[in-house]
Amino acid sequence: MHCEAVFRPWSKTTFEDCTTPPYELLVAESGETFIGYAVVLKVADEATLMDIAVLPQARGQGAGQKLLEALLSDCNHSMASVWLEVRSGNLVAQRLYHRHGFVVQEVRKGYYPCADGTEDAVIMVKWLNKEST
Numbered sequence: 001m002h003c004e005a006v007f008r009p010w011s012k013t014t015f016e017d018c019t020t021p022p023y024e025l026l027v028a029e030s031g032e033t034f035i036g037y038a039v040v041l042k043v044a045d046e047a048t049l050m051d052i053a054v055l056p057q058a059r060g061q062g063a064g065q066k067l068l069e070a071l072l073s074d075c076n077h078s079m080a081s082v083w084l085e086v087r088s089g090n091l092v093a094q095r096l097y098h099r100h101g102f103v104v105q106e107v108r109k110g111y112y113p114c115a116d117g118t119e120d121a122v123i124m125v126k127w128l129n130k131e132s133t
Contacts, residue, residue, distance in 0.1 A: 019039070023042075030058060036058065036063045038051070046081050047075045052093075072128075097126075103124060107123070
């Protein structure tokens with residue numbers, strides 16, 4: 001699934017490493033079928049959403065939203081902030097993040113490789129601890 005979600009996927013070893021502490025892997029299922037995942041890195045009081053993906057045939061059915069809500073619920077207890085980066089062209093994901101309180105922090109020009117060259121990365125943050133804002 002990771003390979004379907006990104007232009008240049010992580011190696012199998014890298015992905016496997018991201019399922020062990022300090023990383024956490026959340027999964028989404030429909031019945032007994034695995035349809036999505038989210039990888040989060042937690043260091044001190046800061047979480048970073050490293051990757052989130054839903055199978056193409058399962059998109060638009062709320063799995064990504066449920067993964068994000070589970071991640072935020074878990075982080076709300078021990079983290080001050082959650083950070084992520086998203087492709088500038090992924091407007092569906094950006095709307096989801098905005099609906100959940102993420103704000104744009106900065107844009108990294110030409111960060112992601114893509115079929116047509118590069119695409120900007122939009123860096124977003126959600127502050128969970130009011131004293132951190």
